[in-house]
Amino acid sequence: xxxxxxxxxxxxxxxxxxxxxxxxxxxxxxxxxxxxxxxxxxxxxxxxxxxxxxxxxxxxxxxxxxxxxxxxxxxxxxxxxxxxxxxxxxxxxxxxxxxxxxxxxxxxxxxxxxx
Amino acid sequence: xxxxxxxxxxxxxxxxxxxxxxxxxxxxxxxxxxxxxxxxxxxxxxxxxxxxxxxxxxxxxxxxxxxxxxxxxxxxxxxxxxxxxxxxxxxxxxxxxxxxxxxxxxxxxxxxx
Numbered sequence: 001x002x003x004x005x006x007x008x009x010x011x012x013x014x015x016x017x018x019x020x021x022x023x024x025x026x027x028x029x030x031x032x033x034x035x036x037x038x039x040x041x042x043x044x045x046x047x048x049x050x051x052x053x054x055x056x057x058x059x060x061x062x063x064x065x066x067x068x069x070x071x072x073x074x075x076x077x078x079x080x081x082x083x084x085x086x087x088x089x090x091x092x093x094x095x096x097x098x099x100x101x102x103x104x105x106x107x108x109x110x111x112x113x114x115x
Numbered sequence: 116x117x118x119x120x121x122x123x124x125x126x127x128x129x130x131x132x133x134x135x136x137x138x139x140x141x142x143x144x145x146x147x148x149x150x151x152x153x154x155x156x157x158x159x160x161x162x163x164x165x166x167x168x169x170x171x172x173x174x175x176x177x178x179x180x181x182x183x184x185x186x187x188x189x190x191x192x193x194x195x196x197x198x199x200x201x202x203x204x205x206x207x208x209x210x211x212x213x214x215x216x217x218x219x220x221x222x223x224x225x226x227x228x
Contacts (some may be wrong), residue, residue: 008155032214042121043205043219044158089157093214102173103217105150105158 008087010110019077021109022059023090030092030104035064035075038108039086047088056109077111085113117142119220121206127226128196136191136223138206146212147189148173150182151202152222158205164189165212196227 013019025033031052036044050057050064050073057064063076073090087108094102119140128134140147148163148172160173164183178200180192189208193200204223209215 034216041221043207043221044217045219046216049216091158103148103160104174107155107157 007109008110010112012013012112012114013080014114015080015082019075019080019081019084019089019111021075021088021111023073023075023106023109025071025073025090025092026104027092028068030094032093033064033066033073034093034103035062035073036091036105037084037086038089038091039072044089064097080111080113080115082113085111087111117218119206119208119218121204121223123147123223124221125224127228129147129228130197131195134193134196134225136204136206136225138189138191138220139187140189140206140218141187142208142210142218143186144210144218145186145213146159146206146207146210146217147183148217148223149179149189150205150207151175151200152205160176161191162205196204196225198227201225201227 034049035047037047038044048059048064049060050066055066061078065074087110089108090106091103122137145166149161150158152158159175162181163177163228164170167186170181207217209217
């Protein structure tokens with residue numbers, strides 16, 4: 001499969017435990033945030049999103065928390081499964097003046113699930 | 116099946132030989148974008164298109180061209196590829212830009228010798 005990155009920060013968790021992946025974003029004007037999952041050999045896949053007027057959003061087994069004060073985003077995965085092993089990217093979105101909004105991706109965190 | 120397709124998936128070429136990577140989506144999305152992915156740098160946007168005949172530069176547009184003559188297609192053109200364009204390329208589409216989920220293609224691994 002395609003190599004996403006050789007020196008990504010790695011989080012190793014045991015199957016069944018909860019995972020927390022953190023992301024610091026850069027632009028205080030960003031108003032929309034997304035988490036993507038990228039499995040080996042595939043393109044990024046949407047997991048969950050959150051707008052800046054919220055501080056928490058839950059999906060199926062995933063929760064995103066947003067702390068605008070410190071520009072921090074986290075992804076919580078409950079009861080982590082082997083299929084959750086992947087690289088996870090956060091992305092922030094802000095609207096450029098007069099043009100399309102711009103999505104900027106973080107460098108990613110590799111999640112390894114051990115049995 | 117709703118999807119974004121890219122071709123080719125793998126390409127090895129030589130410096131200066133023009134190439135085109137095709138991208139097509141079947142979801143009637145208005146917004147399409149090209150990214151390159153390099154180790155330690157994450158995904159960086161090359162070009163994007165808000166709609167037919169509307170394209171704009173992303174963060175790293177140098178050395179690339181795009182066109183959007185039809186809604187479904189958004190080819191990436193490298194007129195004179197150089198080794199620093201060796202990378203993994205992704206095409207993505209969304210309904211209307213950054214505030215919607217972007218659907219990504221499977222990627223194109225390009226090596227320029």
